[in-house]
Amino acid sequence: MAKVLIQFAHPTLSKSSIQKTLETYCRKVKGVTFNDLYEYYPDLYIDVKREQKLLSQHDIIIFQHPFYWYSSPPILKQWQDLVLEYNWAYGPEGNALAGKQMLNAISCGGGREAYKETGYNRFPVTQFLLPFNQTAHLCKMEYLPPFVVHETYNMSEDMINSYGENYARVLQSLVNEEFQPIHYQDVEYINELTPVPSFSH
Numbered sequence: 001m002a003k004v005l006i007q008f009a010h011p012t013l014s015k016s017s018i019q020k021t022l023e024t025y026c027r028k029v030k031g032v033t034f035n036d037l038y039e040y041y042p043d044l045y046i047d048v049k050r051e052q053k054l055l056s057q058h059d060i061i062i063f064q065h066p067f068y069w070y071s072s073p074p075i076l077k078q079w080q081d082l083v084l085e086y087n088w089a090y091g092p093e094g095n096a097l098a099g100k101q102m103l104n105a106i107s108c109g110g111g112r113e114a115y116k117e118t119g120y121n122r123f124p125v126t127q128f129l130l131p132f133n134q135t136a137h138l139c140k141m142e143y144l145p146p147f148v149v150h151e152t153y154n155m156s157e158d159m160i161n162s163y164g165e166n167y168a169r170v171l172q173s174l175v176n177e178e179f180q181p182i183h184y185q186d187v188e189y190i191n192e193l194t195p196v197p198s199f200s201h
């Protein structure tokens with residue numbers, strides 16, 4: 001069984017619809033630790049030792065957040081700058097995270113079409129996430145395909161809950177170590193490995 005750590009970042013959770021629902025679903029999955037960064041560090045003073053201990057205790061690290069300006073809310077950048085220390089996370093003696101896996105779980109206002117070459121965002125989501133991908137690589141981690149919810153505006157309750165169910169299935173499969181490297185080769189998003197019957201991506 002893999003231990004999954006969710007590093008959650010939403011600066012205005014009281015106004016959230018999608019991420020709040022994903023939170024509710026993922027808190028039900030055994031083997032998942034939910035770490036709400038804005039709740040713990042509203043002033044952005046990150047407890048580095050606490051965070052490094054959490055990382056050491058888990059096998060799969062998920063950065064869960066709304067997509068803001070083609071990236072994450074700022075606390076995740078602050079977290080990276082402080083927690084991923086030289087010769088701890090990277091560098092010649094930095095092996096604390098080696099062999100672990102990392103992915104993003106994000107929600108985007110833009111639809112999937114908007115993130116095509118011909119769309120108004122011009123590039124796929126996976127290209128915008130390259131800094132996370134490369135950070136994982138530098139820290140000797142494996143970067144997995146992201147979990148992505150598109151077109152968050154005007155989404156029906158049923159659809160939101162379907163994504164919640166979809167996310168819970170992904171998390172359960174990660175905990176149960178059901179995914180093999182070959183599974184990741186054919187999908188853009190990890191969502192596609194655990195579809196729910198009520199909708200297709």
Ligand SMILES: Cc1cc2nc3c(=O)[nH]c(=O)nc-3n(C[C@H](O)[C@H](O)[C@H](O)COP(=O)(O)O)c2cc1C
Nearest residue numbers: 016017018019066067068069070107108109110152
């Ligand atoms: C400051 C801000 C920046 C945003 N930037 C993007 C963006 O770059 N791309 C995108 O697709 N959506 C963007 N959005 C839309 C959010 O990603 C979307 O509203 C959010 O994921 C919905 O989740 P929630 O209901 O949990 O807040 C942005 C929204 C805000 C408030």
